[in-house]
Amino acid sequence: MGRSPCCEKNGLKKGPWTAEEDQKLVDYIQKNGYGNWRTLPKNAGLQRCGKSCRLRWTNYLRPDIKRGRFSFEEEETIIQLHSVLGNKWSAIAARLPGRTDNEIKNYWNTHIRKRLLRMGIDPVTHSPRLDLLDISSILSSSFYSSPRANMFGVQQSVNPELLRLAASLLSSQHNQNPNLVHQDGQVNQFGNPHQVQENHPVQLQNQDCQNLIQEIPCCAPLNNPNCVPFSTSECAQLMEPNVDQFPASFSHFDEQACHVNDWQNDLDNFIAMENYSYQQHIIDPQSNLTSSDFDFNSHLSNLSTRSSSPASLNSNSTSYINGSSTEDEREISYCSNLFKYEYQEILYSNFLCNSMNIV
DNA sequence: AACACGGCCAACCGCCTGAAT
DNA sequence: CATTCAGGCGGTTGGCCGTGT
Structure with a gap:
């Protein structure tokens, strides 16, 4: 009974x-x-x-319920927590005083999710939608063909179709690789900077690296004679620590609104940084976040045009920080992040080129 | 003015877990 | 130990409302 x-x-x-x-x-x-x-x-x-x-x-x-628009900090928190917890709305709500799980869930589904999708990011995994990755579009993008791309040593005379296939295979294989699992059982996911902060930094072990490297020459089934795995020394080079750290000069993108002109300076600084090994970022599965042929300049220009207060977009925005930022300002922030990911995507494609030794 | 459409969100539905009996 | 349900949770729905045509 x-x-x-x-x-x-x-x-x-x-x-x-x-x-x-x-x-x-x-x-x-x-x-x-x-x-x-x-x-x-x-x-x-x-x-x-x-x-x-x-x-x-x-x-x-409930009297302690907070009403009104989500602040930027709250939104960032939701994204970060969601990248770690997934759709555990109650757990996310527990860290956002005054917000209910239902409210967060609704906000996620109506705002954040759509924004991530627009950015080419899978809102479930917080990773680039590699299923949609079209490296040929990267290779043909204005940035990729720019002199700056050459400064990265990007090889441009490659077979885009082969790269696309490689990316697809790499993605599917990597997602199933049991060796890329955290000690706590959590599977590494592509392009998840928040997870790095909330969890443990990704430390690729030697075997992990070897396994990953072995996966890269996935053109092998195509009987490509140029398919050459990385050497042990190259693997060691790729295993340098702090692979999840983006160059410091970019850090402000995460903290305040993007200064319209700063990204160019950051890019130059980024390239000029000494002792920087792009391979560190490429090998890091966290760095494969991507959006194919995103035109940062034109998008930024478009946003500035639409903004009711363009001036606020051209300087460090305090409104962004105190939570009263406009949709445009938020989007610019996301774009700046997307900009980073575009670099990483280029580096990633270069990595594929190198790993397959395609010329 | 009327209608269609889409976004938003409060509320419901159904499932799961643990406690009560 | 088995049964039953309360509470909690995530997924889904449906109605309201604003906007565009």
């Missing part, structure tokens, strides 16, 4: 709550406290299921 039923299933009201019902529920809880939702509706004089009462209270009537 189990518990007795909490309530009669029939005859209970459903649908939107009226102000009168709200008042009854609030009055009752203020007087008696909440809990025992089974008997609460009857005691409060409500023709509602206890479950409905609990939801109404926790999602709407």
Whole structure:
């Protein structure tokens, strides 16, 4: 014999709550406290299921609920936590005072998810949508063909179709590689900078690196005679620590609105940095975040044109920091991040070129 | 003005887990 | 130990509302 039923299933009201019902529920809880939702509706004089009462209270009537637009910090927190926790809305809500799981879930599905998709990022894995990766578009992009690309040693005379295939194979193989699992059992995911911060920095072990490298020459089934795995010394070089760290000169992108002109300076600084090995970033599975042929300049220009206050976009934006940023400002921030990922994508394609020794 | 469409979000649905019996 | 359900959770829905035509 189990518990007795909490309530009669029939005859209970459903649908939107009226102000009168709200008042009854609030009055009752203020007087008696909440809990025992089974008997609460009857005691409060409500023709509602206890479950409905609990939801109404926790999602709407609770006095400590924060109303209004999500701040940028909250949004960033949601993204970071989601990258670690997934759709654990209650767990995410627990770290956002005043916000309910339902509210966060709705905000994710209506705002953040769409934005990530627009950026070419899978909102589930927070990784680049490698299924959509078209390296040929990268190779033909204006940046890739620019002199700066040459400064990276990017080889441009490659077979784009082969690269596309390689990326696809690499992605599918990597996602199934049991050797790329954290000690706590969490699988490494592509392009997930937040996860690095929230979890453990990715430390590719020697065997991991070897395995990964072995996967790269995935043109082998194509009987490509130029397919040459990395040597041991090259692997060692690729295994340098802090592979998850992006060059310091880019760090401000994560903290404040993008200065329209700064990205160019950052790029120059980035390239000029001594002792920088692009291979560190390429080999890092966290760095494969990508959007194919994203035109940062034109997009930024478009956003500035649309903004009601262009000046605010041309300087370090304090409004961005205090949470009153506009959609455009937010998008510029994302674009700046996307800009980073575009570099990494180029480096990644170069890595594929090198690994396959294609000329 | 009327209609269509899409975004938003409160509320519901169904499943799972642990506690009560 | 088996049964039953409360509470909690994530997924989904449906109605409201703003916008475009």
